[in-house]
Amino acid sequence: xxxxxxxxxxxxxxxxxxxVTSLGQGKDDTWAALTAGQSGIHRxxxxxxxxxxxTIAGTIDSVDVEPFCAPMLSERLAMLAAEEAVxxxxxxxxxxxxxxxxxxxxxxxxxxxxxxxxxASGQDGDVTYKDLLKAAASxxxxxxxxxxxxxxxxxxxxxxxxxxxxxxxxxxxxxxxATAIQLGVEAIRRGETDAAxxxxxxxxxxxxxxxxxxxxxxxxxxxxxxxxASKPFSKNRDGFVMGEGGAALVLENAxxxxxRGAKILGYVLGCGEKGDGFHRTRSSPDGMPAITAxxxxxxxxxLAPDDIDYINAHGTSTPENDKMEAMSCTAxxxxxxxxxxxxxxxxxxxxxxxxxxxxxxxxxxxxIGTGRIAPTINYQVLDPAIPLDVxxxxxxxxxxxxxxxxxxxxxxxxxxxxxGAEPKGA
Amino acid sequence: xxxxxxxxxxxxxxxxxxLEAHLAALAGGAPNTDAASFEPFPVxxxxxxxxxxxxxxxxxxxxxxPWQKLxxxxxxxxxxxxxxxxxxxxxxxxxxxxxxxxxxxDYAVDGQILTGLRQADNPGVFLNERLMGDLRPTLFLAxxxxxxxxxxxxxxxxxGASRTFMGEESSGVDAIRIARExxxxxxxxxxxxxxSYNAERPDVLLIYEMGGFLWKKPYAPVWERPAEGGMILGxxxxxxxxxxxxxxxxxxxxxxxxxxGVASDRRRRQPGSVEGALHGLSRQLGARPELVISGATGxxxxxxxxxxxxxxxxxxAAIHATGDLVGHTMEAQAPIGVxxxxxxIAGGGPSEALVTSIGHWRGExxxxxxxx
Numbered sequence: 001x002x003x004x005x006x007x008x009x010x011x012x013x014x015x016x017x018x019x020v021t022s023l024g025q026g027k028d029d030t031w032a033a034l035t036a037g038q039s040g041i042h043r044x045x046x047x048x049x050x051x052x053x054x055t056i057a058g059t060i061d062s063v064d065v066e067p068f069c070a071p072m073l074s075e076r077l078a079m080l081a082a083e084e085a086v087x088x089x090x091x092x093x094x095x096x097x098x099x100x101x102x103x104x105x106x107x108x109x110x111x112x113x114x115x116x117x118x119x120a121s122g123q124d125g126d127v128t129y130k131d132l133l134k135a136a137a138s139x140x141x142x143x144x145x146x147x148x149x150x151x152x153x154x155x156x157x158x159x160x161x162x163x164x165x166x167x168x169x170x171x172x173x174x175x176x177x178a179t180a181i182q183l184g185v186e187a188i189r190r191g192e193t194d195a196a197x198x199x200x201x202x203x204x205x206x207x208x209x210x211x212x213x214x215x216x217x218x219x220x221x222x223x224x225x226x227x228x229a230s231k232p233f234s235k236n237r238d239g240f241v242m243g244e245g246g247a248a249l250v251l252e253n254a255x256x257x258x259x260r261g262a263k264i265l266g267y268v269l270g271c272g273e274k275g276d277g278f279h280r281t282r283s284s285p286d287g288m289p290a291i292t293a294x295x296x297x298x299x300x301x302x303l304a305p306d307d308i309d310y311i312n313a314h315g316t317s318t319p320e321n322d323k324m325e326a327m328s329c330t331a332x333x334x335x336x337x338x339x340x341x342x343x344x345x346x347x348x349x350x351x352x353x354x355x356x357x358x359x360x361x362x363x364x365x366x367x368i369g370t371g372r373i374a375p376t377i378n379y380q381v382l383d384p385a386i387p388l389d390v391x392x393x394x395x396x397x398x399x400x401x402x403x404x405x406x407x408x409x410x411x412x413x414x415x416x417x418x419x420g421a422e423p424k425g426a
Numbered sequence: 427x428x429x430x431x432x433x434x435x436x437x438x439x440x441x442x443x444x445l446e447a448h449l450a451a452l453a454g455g456a457p458n459t460d461a462a463s464f465e466p467f468p469v470x471x472x473x474x475x476x477x478x479x480x481x482x483x484x485x486x487x488x489x490x491x492p493w494q495k496l497x498x499x500x501x502x503x504x505x506x507x508x509x510x511x512x513x514x515x516x517x518x519x520x521x522x523x524x525x526x527x528x529x530x531x532d533y534a535v536d537g538q539i540l541t542g543l544r545q546a547d548n549p550g551v552f553l554n555e556r557l558m559g560d561l562r563p564t565l566f567l568a569x570x571x572x573x574x575x576x577x578x579x580x581x582x583x584x585x586g587a588s589r590t591f592m593g594e595e596s597s598g599v600d601a602i603r604i605a606r607e608x609x610x611x612x613x614x615x616x617x618x619x620x621x622s623y624n625a626e627r628p629d630v631l632l633i634y635e636m637g638g639f640l641w642k643k644p645y646a647p648v649w650e651r652p653a654e655g656g657m658i659l660g661x662x663x664x665x666x667x668x669x670x671x672x673x674x675x676x677x678x679x680x681x682x683x684x685x686x687g688v689a690s691d692r693r694r695r696q697p698g699s700v701e702g703a704l705h706g707l708s709r710q711l712g713a714r715p716e717l718v719i720s721g722a723t724g725x726x727x728x729x730x731x732x733x734x735x736x737x738x739x740x741x742x743a744a745i746h747a748t749g750d751l752v753g754h755t756m757e758a759q760a761p762i763g764v765x766x767x768x769x770x771i772a773g774g775g776p777s778e779a780l781v782t783s784i785g786h787w788r789g790e791x792x793x794x795x796x797x798x
Contacts, residue, residue: 047550048548048550048551048554049554050548050550050551050554051551051554051555051558052554052558053558104592106527106528106569106570106571106592107528108528108531108569108629109629109632109633111539111543111553114536114540115540115543117632118540118543118544124544125541126537126538126541127537127540127541127544128533128537129533129536129537129628129629129632130628132628132632133467133628133631133632133635136632136635136636137635139638141636142636142637142638144633144636145633145634145636145637145638145639145787146637146787148633149594149633149787150527150528150571150592150593150594150597151592151593151594151596151597151788151789154593155692155788158692165690165691165692166596166599166600166603166690166691166692166789166791167593167692168591168593168597168600168604169591169592169593169597170589170590170591170592171526171570171571171572171590171592172572172588172589172590173570173572179589183589183604186608186613190607190611190613192607207550207553207554207557208557208561211554211557211558211561212561212565212566213566214558215558215561215563215566216563216566216567273587274585274586274587275522275575275579275584275585275586275587275588276579276585277579277580277582277583277584277585278580279580280489280567280573280576280577280580281567289585293587409572410567410570410572410573410576411570411572411573411575411576411579411588412575412576412579412580412585412588413572413576413587413588414587415587
């Protein structure tokens with residue numbers, strides 16, 4: 001087969017994948033749990049939840065970091081996923097021959113650190129930032145500068161794996177993980193690099209970030225049965241459930257991957273994106289931006305809508321997203337949408353936010369590799385407005401050659417990726 | 427590969443509004459400095475702006491904190507300058523890359539919570555209750571890194587697609603680098619690229635004071651702070667319209683300058699590494715600058731190393747430090763340097779310029795501009 005696509009660009013192969021979610025560490029464990037319809041959502045034990053409207057999440061509690069904070073946990077999740085991915089690829093584990101693109105949650109200093117500074121200031125009246133600044137001048141908190149600036153997670157991952165050049169840390173909100181992959185694909189297609197390490201990571205379930213989403217009424221409040229709270233596409237869906245995760249993909253120019261005898265797990269065939277200027281948190285009512293992103297991804301992959309065998313949905317379980325996603329997919333796939341399987345991993349692992357696009361990319365490739373589609377669990381109440389085949393509650397065997405993976409986010413971010421077992425016409 | 431040219435600059439800072447005001451300020455005079463508001467930390471404050479002129483809807487202004495408003499305003503200026511503001515079809519396919527940190531906090535609420543936590547019987551529950559009760563829901567959207575891009579899409583209709591890069595100074599260099607590569611390779615025709623920074627915030631002063639990076643004396647030029655060193659943060663925003671030479675010509679847009687190359691790297695910092703990195707970047711770019719716009723921070727060691735490297739790389743070149751004009755604007759520093767260099771080249775000055783970006787803590791980058 002040709003190792004270039006129909007536009008003459010290098011084909012981009014996936015040669016390594018790694019993932020960690022609330023369902024387990026490693027893609028095989030996670031995939032086994034996902035296809036068994038297990039939920040990783042549970043009551044939050046990391047911090048007190050009294051007074052909160054939402055008290056559940058898909059936190060990853062098996063990983064210990066010190067000091068415990070979002071950048072440290074996000075770094076650790078990225079490392080775990082990348083170790084698995086680079087290990088599988090067979091590339092050098094500390095001298096990675098390519099660039100790093102990493103989607104990281106926006107970080108800032110957290111309450112334990114603010115409290116420590118307030119205490120160190122000796123202020124026993126009203127605390128202000130003047131007091132925190134006074135404590136900072138002592139020099140006793142020097143490492144926290146590095147810990148809480150935006151480029152540090154990438155810097156440490158780049159050090160660990162020896163990636164080349166300036167690493168790119170990025171955010172496109174809930175489509176960040178997909179954007180990291182897209183940047184890697186583009187760099188390989190332009191010939192700047194033969195390999196890219198693309199990561200999405202998010203370990204930011206802490207009181208303030210949970211409350212911020214809660215104040216936007218974005219989260220499910222059905223706390224009684226945590227495993228049943230994330231209900232993508234169901235009529236009784238009432239918001240998303242926060243999740244944590246990390247995922248990494250090693251992308252390679254297919255030619256150099258084959259030349260070194262690497263096992264190719266699949267291809268990233270197409271990327272599509274489109275901005276939306278309608279509203280900060282809601283999408284254009286006509287669905288045009290999401291529709292355009294899907295069409296661009298298909299066109300970039302050289303595929304027609306009929307080629308797609310399965311859609312890995314963004315499927316957050318918010319009333320807005322699932323309705324708009326169903327409408328957008330129906331606009332692109334037409335009547336076929338009634339029978340085209342579409343399922344949401346978020347029904348089981350929650351919304352892993354910055355990591356979601358990368359986590360779901362790995363799951364899309366696992367679908368291709370195993371011929372099995374993970375279900376949308378908690379699908380009990382059909383929404384007549386969304387007549388889709390959501391692969392309800394039970395996994396399904398199916399030959400899957402081409403997968404569309406959707407990612408949509410606040411700020412008008414719409415990013416879609418197309419994966420394939422082989423390029424079309426190979 | 428296609429040539430990439432700059433066809434519009436939008437710039438606001440402590441030195442004023444617009445490219446002309448900045449070029450005039452570059453010609454002389456001490457920068458606009460506020461030594462009192464955050465004493466002992468001087469900052470270079472953004473000049474007061476009539477937000478309505480670039481962000482017409484009050485409802486949009488209310489959804490943004492100052493860092494986003496500065497960026498959104500500068501983006502509007504850039505679109506005006508490039509003759510793109512009224513072209514809805516052009517803006518709907520214009521790509522956007524923003525270099526950003528994060529947004530402001532509610533300082534009063536933080537202080538009250540910290541005061542209350544001291545006596546709280548159950549600190550965790552107290553924190554939950556106060557955050558649930560006191561945080562403004564919309565503040566989250568004013569903090570999120572990618573919402574500067576989101577606001578630019580909403581306010582100005584730039585909706586090709588946006589990507590937000592983070593990572594302090596490096597993100598500004600890499601935003602320009604990736605945009606240039608995408609245009610040069612033919613993937614896209616036109617970009618809006620830039621960033622903004624609000625220095626008048628105790629939470630960012632806190633981060634850099636923890637690390638020991640802030641200058642705490644009256645303003646001194648960056649090259650003259652060596653003994654103890656330190657940076658003075660500045661508020662500002664800068665966006666650039668970049669496009670292929672053919673695309674600019676086809677729509678009758680006049681280029682200010684060409685971006686001949688962008689190089690960035692990340693070296694383990696040790697004595698001599700910054701000087702070595704600058705030599706390497708300059709070689710990679712084939713730079714022979716008549717003008718240098720330096721992003722030097724004033725931090726000890728790395729500022730001296732940059733000066734030493736520039737003596738070799740750019741002998742006889744005029745050297746201006748962005749920090750001495752607008753202060754250190756972090757993610758916006760490289761875009762501002764490029765804007766100034768483009769303005770000077772367009773004004774008939776040098777035919778080649780080098781913009782440097784040595785991050786205060788990590789990341790080395792350089793951008794080579796030539797006559798359009």
